[in-house]
Amino acid sequence: MKGELSNLAMDTQDLNKTNRRHCVHASLRQSSRLITSFYADAMHDSVLQGTQFTLLSTIAAMPQCTVSTLSDYLVMDQTTVTRSVKLLEQAGFIQFKKLKDRRKRQLIVTAQGQQALDDAYPLWLAAQEHIWAHLSEDDIKQILTLGNKLAALSKESTIK
Amino acid sequence: MKGELSNLAMDTQDLNKTNRRHCVHASLRQSSRLITSFYADAMHDSVLQGTQFTLLSTIAAMPQCTVSTLSDYLVMDQTTVTRSVKLLEQAGFIQFKKLKDRRKRQLIVTAQGQQALDDAYPLWLAAQEHIWAHLSEDDIKQILTLGNKLAALSKESTIK
């Protein structure tokens, strides 16, 4: 670096000064920390962490969900999913079911897991409503479509 | 949840179907994972992790940098910064300098740390260029300004 602050975030006034000194990586991670904190506050009274809510609700909605299909869908490393679902299993929110293909383990939400989801849902929804009330439709669309753009970015990468 | 997939990400075709089932939290964390992976690939040959590059370059640029001022600037928890700078110190990239106020420790980049920064800089810049080449100016501005909007969101939160 050249001795200047890397300006993770930008002020609205700085819009026209966008240049490559602003680190997209640092900025996005900061946003991730902020949104994580926001949802953590909103779901404080739930037994589920924000991330666990995402995992559990996805498992509940995916037919024939396994570690692999889950990690594909959420774009998480398989080993991360293995560890995360282990915590959900230990908490009693899911259980593993053996399949004919004995390498696979189907993930099934238990009654206790469904109850946790039902209890957490209004808290999650309140957080969502708050977001929709305070961010513009454009901002939200941008956030929700960013993943696709970044995935494309990695695929066509000529860097490595 | 109601048994539907929460649709973390959206397809471009889904733009007009934006609704509160799309989880901003999950989507943003996914983007954070993707961008982290992208920069990690780009900086594979550096001794610095992407996050360490952010920390170290910020320390280098901040006058009178301490754990507190650094955590304020980067919007990270103080305990996270304490642990992160400890790793940088153990790697020889920074050192701690005692101040008159003996509670504080000034963070100072060592020659070795500066060398690591200089070596990593072109790799980081190549990643930046790649981003600028493949994302629209609007997308990038959006990313770089998102932090401010989310920070405001948390402040005025009525949820908790």
Added chain:
DNA sequence: AACAAATATATGTAGATACATGTTTTTATG
């Protein structure tokens, strides 16, 4: 059928993250 390749999952290790709490030092207040 035998063996190589691919698939699914797990484990070792380590960094990033933050909450609750503790310690030390400084500042403020009576």
Added chain:
DNA sequence: CATAAAAACATGTATCTACATATATTTGTT
């Protein structure tokens, strides 16, 4: 000045994350 309050930093604990690698099982090939 003495004591309470605040500030700065550290530690215990726990989740999230992923790379390298290992193990088990299935599939493909000869």
